[in-house]
Amino acid sequence: MLCDxxxxxxxxxxxxxxxxxxxxxxxxxxxxxxxxxxxxxxKQDNYKIGGIPLSEKDLSRYSLKDKKGNFSILQLRRxxxxxxxxxxxxxxxxxxAPDGSDVYPYGPTGxxxxxxxxxxxxxxxxxxxxLYFKKDKNGNWKVYYKxxxxxxxxxxxxxxxxxxxxxxxxxxLKNVVPDVKFETPKPLDLILKILxxxxxxxxxxxxxxxxxxxxxxxxxxxxxxDGGHRKCILVTNNENNICEEVTYERNKRVIQGYTTxxxxxxxxxxxxNLRYYRTTLLSRDKSVKNMRQLVRLATDMLCIxxxxxxxxxxxxxxxxxxxxxxxxNGQGNRMLVIYEERAIQLLVQLMAQTEDDGIKTMVxxxxxxxxxxxxxFEDVAERVKLCxxxxxxxxxxxxxxxxxxxxxxxxxxxxxxxxxxxxxNVQQTLDFGENDNMNEEGGEA
Numbered sequence: 001m002l003c004d005x006x007x008x009x010x011x012x013x014x015x016x017x018x019x020x021x022x023x024x025x026x027x028x029x030x031x032x033x034x035x036x037x038x039x040x041x042x043k044q045d046n047y048k049i050g051g052i053p054l055s056e057k058d059l060s061r062y063s064l065k066d067k068k069g070n071f072s073i074l075q076l077r078r079x080x081x082x083x084x085x086x087x088x089x090x091x092x093x094x095x096x097a098p099d100g101s102d103v104y105p106y107g108p109t110g111x112x113x114x115x116x117x118x119x120x121x122x123x124x125x126x127x128x129x130x131l132y133f134k135k136d137k138n139g140n141w142k143v144y145y146k147x148x149x150x151x152x153x154x155x156x157x158x159x160x161x162x163x164x165x166x167x168x169x170x171x172x173l174k175n176v177v178p179d180v181k182f183e184t185p186k187p188l189d190l191i192l193k194i195l196x197x198x199x200x201x202x203x204x205x206x207x208x209x210x211x212x213x214x215x216x217x218x219x220x221x222x223x224x225x226d227g228g229h230r231k232c233i234l235v236t237n238n239e240n241n242i243c244e245e246v247t248y249e250r251n252k253r254v255i256q257g258y259t260t261x262x263x264x265x266x267x268x269x270x271x272x273n274l275r276y277y278r279t280t281l282l283s284r285d286k287s288v289k290n291m292r293q294l295v296r297l298a299t300d301m302l303c304i305x306x307x308x309x310x311x312x313x314x315x316x317x318x319x320x321x322x323x324x325x326x327x328x329n330g331q332g333n334r335m336l337v338i339y340e341e342r343a344i345q346l347l348v349q350l351m352a353q354t355e356d357d358g359i360k361t362m363v364x365x366x367x368x369x370x371x372x373x374x375x376x377f378e379d380v381a382e383r384v385k386l387c388x389x390x391x392x393x394x395x396x397x398x399x400x401x402x403x404x405x406x407x408x409x410x411x412x413x414x415x416x417x418x419x420x421x422x423x424x425n426v427q428q429t430l431d432f433g434e435n436d437n438m439n440e441e442g443g444e445a
Contacts, residue, residue: 021165051153201228210234
């Protein structure tokens, strides 16, 4: 019911039954449980589930080969329902065999059947070398069409019995983090299969019951296998230190590499980064103090949004992190977050003094309103993309948070008075560091 309410019952695509590999409930008088279920929903009604790679057994069917690669064949004659000539009269016609004889679509008992396609399509298939001729045991020509194994996938079913079971999941987790105690990990093979049919190479994967972190492990593994750039967000309440001791520790070792209890060295998935954050509550009241705190706390989220995590000097200068923070991944992705709006003029001057390399910097500016001080950036307008904070954050929250109840007049007046007093007491400075780091090289960022 929760999924129906959140995603809409019209977007329910089906339910997958998965064999868990073991039967639980042996000490009860009822039926044991040997499966669990995966509910499949889409966010859009036109979503199509992807295919899964062919197994070795599947590939064995492609035993024929030509210059295009391995292929298998199916009869070009229509089989099953509506296979009679009278069902599609225009699809009863001769196809010329290699020896020049005409081949008609006759059924097993000699009745007039029909082809799967019309005359024009057959001509195109002959031109593309997609038809295959062979004689039956009576010496009569039969026509088949080719389909190739390259880039071929198959439709996933709603019954999964071939994926690894839960015992394998325990072994996988113990191999990475031997001392961990976690009773219900999911098999890596299972999550990989789910990602294969539901994600693209640039998807963002969300698991809001992170558990042992199998979802992130599988995401990194699939990226390594198919060259994808998927991102993964895990959420956990850190019950019994699960985030620090299981979820985070497991995936840190997967990235860095690890040694199994049997002494086997496992190479890390090094082309990944991993960070975890603790959430905190912040008042929704829009005082200047709260607004500034929100911008500071949101900086890490901005790093995730822009996929940039490497802090660097700004225009060759180290700046006080209480004033602003600058991020540059060295690959044309740059971000500047300005907490003190009165520093804009100095920061703009620094930028104007450096050579323009044609790469724009994403600049987030603290502003009490929705204006990111556009006029102050006039001299470098072509080099920046501006966004006012926390206005943009509040707008995003409006779309997901419930509306606040209206306050009584006296309560609102008291709040306004307290806010005015707090703002008057705020001591704003333009301290760029003890050694005036805005004007000298070196210093701590």
